[in-house]
Amino acid sequence: MKKKLTTTIREYRMQNNMSQQELADLTGVRRETIIRLEKGAYNPSLQLAMDISHVFHTTVEELFTFTAEQEDEEKH
Template identity: 45%
Template sequence: MVYLSIENKVRELRARFQFSQGVLAERTGVTRQTIAAIEKGDYVPSLLLALTICNVFQMKMEDVFWLVEKEERV
């Protein structure tokens, strides 16, 4: 079975902008743990949060988040 997953490059952008998880969390109104979970792919952000993250980095949504087809392991 194939399913869609959302991947992102929040960690890479944070490094490029020299932001800690705490700084990005503060600028987006969430906790540091939320940013960590997004980076690990354990949490899919709401549309509002995803857009806010993109706004912080001044980037388009598709440059930060994208869909990937994955096969489910049995």
């Protein structure tokens, strides 16, 4: 079973009136990285996950979760 990364980064950014660029600047990454994280298209390093959690004063587990994805039956 495949797992998909989901995040609550966008929600935390919105609650803190923070732009993607501001979060990128605070964590030392490019804005594109934040965009990809929010879409679940990028798995962050442990360091980046911890840096983001520190910005929002929360845990890594609150920001990132993996959810099981059903694989297409025809692929088996």
